[in-house]
Amino acid sequence: MASSLFQSFLNPSKNWFAAQHMKALSKRLRKYGLRYDDLYDPMYDLDIKEALARLPREIVDARIQRLKRAMDLSMKHEYLPEDLQAMQTPFRSYLQDMLTLVKKERAEREALGALPLYQRTIP
Template identity: 35%
Template sequence: MAARNPNFIVKTGWKKWAYNLSRFNQYGLRHEDCIWESPEVKEALRRLPADILDERNFRIVRAMQLCCNKVVLPQEQWTKFEEDIPYLRPYLEEVKREIQEKKDWDKQ
């Protein structure tokens, strides 16, 4: 239903354009690999399952190695917009809810 809406197509087109312009996908990174590590993000990373955290660490180390060598991955290995699913967001939202709940409890 949403795909037929012309505004949805325009917004998705802009998102794809901005996603490809950022160039982190050329190193095989996902959007959430580039998040600044605030205390909330660090706690969410601590809660990630080991296999997902290992995949994230591999992507970051590989990207650093590619950057040092001043090369990018072949285009078929770039992270595609459609494949970049949020893996950290559920954990981050949970951490933020817990922090807010603690603040609410401290008010009382």
């Protein structure tokens, strides 16, 4: 019950505030030519690092190019031209399916008592 209530609260089609947040976030991402999945940091979560490693090279290269372009625009205090902003698709996901698979595999390995595929090293 509480989980479905929470999910409906976050659903932009059911909650006006969530829809406004999604609209503002989309506008901000379009200014720099980013996708929402580009915001995930592989140094923060090892599941994300593993999911990125499993993706095809072209997708990872496109992600790197978007991030470089966004950093360049940010340093110059500029935005993408309006015509290029209109072509952007900020919520078209490329990482979520693989990330779900990686998390499911990790949970399965932990349930079986196996060692994790990757471990965080402490410097």
